[in-house]
Amino acid sequence: TRILFEGKRAVGIEYLQNGETKTARAGREVILSGGSINSPQLLQLSGVGPSALLGALGIPVVHANENVGANLQDHVGINYTFKGLLPTLNQILRPWWGKLMVGMQYVLLRSGPLSLSMNNAGGFFRTDPALSRPNMQLYFQAFSTVIPKSGERPILTPDPWPGFSIGLSNCRPSSRGEIMIRSANPRDYPKIVANAFSTEADITEMLAAVKFIRKIAAMPAMAEIIEEEVLPGPSITSDADLIQDLRKRSGTVYHPVSTCRMGPDAARAVVDPRLRVHGLAGLRVIDASIFPDNITGNTNAASIMTGWKGAELVLEDQK
Ligand SMILES: Cc1cc2nc3c(=O)[nH]c(=O)nc-3n(C[C@H](O)[C@H](O)[C@H](O)COP(=O)(O)OP(=O)(O)OC[C@H]3O[C@@H](n4cnc5c(N)ncnc54)[C@H](O)[C@@H]3O)c2cc1C
Numbered sequence: 001t002r003i004l005f006e007g008k009r010a011v012g013i014e015y016l017q018n019g020e021t022k023t024a025r026a027g028r029e030v031i032l033s034g035g036s037i038n039s040p041q042l043l044q045l046s047g048v049g050p051s052a053l054l055g056a057l058g059i060p061v062v063h064a065n066e067n068v069g070a071n072l073q074d075h076v077g078i079n080y081t082f083k084g085l086l087p088t089l090n091q092i093l094r095p096w097w098g099k100l101m102v103g104m105q106y107v108l109l110r111s112g113p114l115s116l117s118m119n120n121a122g123g124f125f126r127t128d129p130a131l132s133r134p135n136m137q138l139y140f141q142a143f144s145t146v147i148p149k150s151g152e153r154p155i156l157t158p159d160p161w162p163g164f165s166i167g168l169s170n171c172r173p174s175s176r177g178e179i180m181i182r183s184a185n186p187r188d189y190p191k192i193v194a195n196a197f198s199t200e201a202d203i204t205e206m207l208a209a210v211k212f213i214r215k216i217a218a219m220p221a222m223a224e225i226i227e228e229e230v231l232p233g234p235s236i237t238s239d240a241d242l243i244q245d246l247r248k249r250s251g252t253v254y255h256p257v258s259t260c261r262m263g264p265d266a267a268r269a270v271v272d273p274r275l276r277v278h279g280l281a282g283l284r285v286i287d288a289s290i291f292p293d294n295i296t297g298n299t300n301a302a303s304i305m306t307g308w309k310g311a312e313l314v315l316e317d318q319k
Contacts, residue, residue, distance in 0.1 A: 010283035072177035077169030286310030
């Protein structure tokens with residue numbers, strides 16, 4: 001729930017167990033690995049963060065740093081969904097007996113649809129050939145969930161027709177959001193403001209990207225297996241309508257980073273290049289929140305690498 005400090009040194013943590021508040025003292029240092037949402041939340045709860053926010057919530061400031069919880073970066077994605085002319089996974093996964101069959105296939109043989117990734121194919125592309133590297137990630141899902149049954153998770157109720165989706169997410173958006181606590185209570189969720197598509201550049205490249213999905217769908221190999229586009233649908237054609245649709249339907253692909261970003265300059269970062277929190281002693285952050293900027297693709301491998309590298313730094317500094 002909180003990091004404990006003596007002056008500017010982190011000396012332990014306070015935590016809740018079975019409703020009881022307890023403390024643990026650190027032998028050497030405190031390592032925060034709560035992820036991009038919770039690491040800045042825990043720092044702010046502990047008095048490390050934007051001074052105006054902490055002051056307004058009555059949290060004593062241990063160390064003021066405006067970057068804690070700021071600079072939130074995430075990849076934002078959208079699906080274009082099509083009704084196909086060939087059976088897709090919808091036909092297997094929708095009926096109860098189909099769910100039972102694929103469940104048994106997975107349990108007994110470790111194969112079948114449940115052994116596959118959600119995304120059956122993917123890749124990267126450029127929205128402008130002049131770009132030096134791809135700026136969009138592409139996904140292909142051989143199922144669709146446009147009409148979820150009320151009260152059920154959409155993923156459990158594939159559509160009755162043979163549907164599939166071509167999706168994409170931006171690789172290096174320029175929009176920046178923030179994560180700020182709402183109260184001094186560690187059980188209150190922090191406020192996450194994604195601020196997606198708050199720059200003209202992000203809108204422009206996403207507009208070009210969704211047009212590219214339609215280009216793919218119009219290629220002969222795809223066109224001959226597509227009956228119709230279901231989402232956003234053939235009536236959405238103008239730039240204004242496409243932008244309105246992508247603002248409405250796009251969402252996180254769960255790659256939040258940079259809310260405790262690393263950098264040598266304490267005025268622009270939260271941790272230094274050895275992942276030590278600027279201005280404090282005995283405290284490191286080791287998770288995806290320290291990424292200086294988002295990476296182009298999925299963030300899990302880079303997060304694991306951050307953990308590995310962080311562990312090496314901790315060991316080196318104990319010598
Ligand atoms: C739904 C989803 C799908 C994803 N799919 C992919 C994918 O296919 N490929 C890919 O590369 N990446 C994927 N990611 C992203 C990837 O999972 C993350 O980038 C990565 O896990 C980040 O690692 P982390 O160590 O920073 O944080 P996390 O893995 O989130 O670890 C933080 C840990 O801290 C714990 N914690 C937080 N607060 C507290 C607290 N107050 N007290 C105690 N414990 C606390 C959490 O329970 C958690 O175990 C996905 C993420 C999500 C959410």
